[in-house]
Amino acid sequence: MIDLSSKFGRKVKRHLRQEYVIWLTTLGADLSPQPRPVWFVWESSTFLIFSQPHAHKVRHVATHPHVALHFNTDESGDQDVIVFAGTAAIDPNVLPAHRMRAYLRKYRAGIKELGMTPEQFSQEYSVAIRVTPTSLRGW
Numbered sequence: 599m600i601d602l603s604s605k606f607g608r609k610v611k612r613h614l615r616q617e618y619v620i621w622l623t624t625l626g627a628d629l630s631p632q633p634r635p636v637w638f639v640w641e642s643s644t645f646l647i648f649s650q651p652h653a654h655k656v657r658h659v660a661t662h663p664h665v666a667l668h669f670n671t672d673e674s675g676d677q678d679v680i681v682f683a684g685t686a687a688i689d690p691n692v693l694p695a696h697r698m699r700a701y702l703r704k705y706r707a708g709i710k711e712l713g714m715t716p717e718q719f720s721q722e723y724s725v726a727i728r729v730t731p732t733s734l735r736g737w
Contacts, residue, residue, distance in 0.1 A: 600643065600682070600731050600733075600734045601734075606736065606737070607734075609678055609680075610680050610734065610736070613669050613678065613680055614640040615640070617669050617670075618637070618704070618708075619635045619636065619637065619638075619670070620635070620636060620638050620645070620667050620668070620669055621633050621634065621635055621636075621667060621668050621669070621670070622634055622635075622636045622638075622647060622655065622665060622666075622667050622686075622729070623665060623666040623667070623668075624654075624655050624658035624659060624662065624665050624686070625658055625661075625662035625664065625665075626654070626658060627658075627661070629662070631666075632654065632655070632658060634655060636649075636655075637701075637704075637705050637708065638667075639698070639700045639701050639704060641700065643730075643731075644728050644729060644730050644731070645667060645682075645684075645728070645729040645731070646689075646692065646698075646701070646726060646727075646728055647726070647727040647728075647729065648695045648701070648719075648720075648723040648724075648725065648726055648727070649723055649725045649726075649727055650722060650723055650724075650725070651724055651725045653725075655727070656688065656725050656727070659686040659687065659688065659727055660688065663685045663686050663687060664683070664684075664685060664686075665683070665684060665685070665686045665729055666681060666682065666683050666684075667681070667682045667684070667729060667731075668680060668681045668682070678736065678737075679736040679737050680734070680736040681734070681735050681736055682729075682731040682733070682734050683731065683732055683733045683734075684729050684730050684731040684732045684733075685729070685730050685732065686727055686728065686729045686730075687727070687728055687730075688725060688726065688727060688728075689726045689727070689728040690726070692726035692728070694720035694724070695716065695719055695720045695723060696715075696716035696717050696719060696720040697720070702716055
């Protein structure tokens with residue numbers, strides 16, 4: 599369990615609520631890091647990410663469940679460095695994205711920008727990846 603009650607933890611909590619994208623790094627077949635930006639929601643102390651079924655990250659998670667996640671830092675003054683390490687797994691028990699209130703509230707506009715309805719998005723991004731963080735570091 600990640601402690602979000604410290605000063606740093608409160609900063610992390612703010613990012614979990616406000617950030618639109620997080621970088622998910624999986625391990626490829628040759629064990630090389632494979633970072634990619636993904637949409638996420640923080641749910642029950644885990645990250646929930648939806649993916650297309652044939653995306654490389656789905657295969658990577660099935661083969662090598664150890665992953666890392668981090669937020670961007672930017673030139674506008676947000677220099678918080680936040681890195682999670684954890685384990686990822688395909689979660690077959692998750693509702694489709696369009697039936698998850700928090701996900702739809704956060705990404706409805708982004709789904710529309712993709713030219714999709716929420717139902718179409720759920721069909722295209724039908725695999726739920728749940729990441730359970732095991733450590734947190736940063737400043």
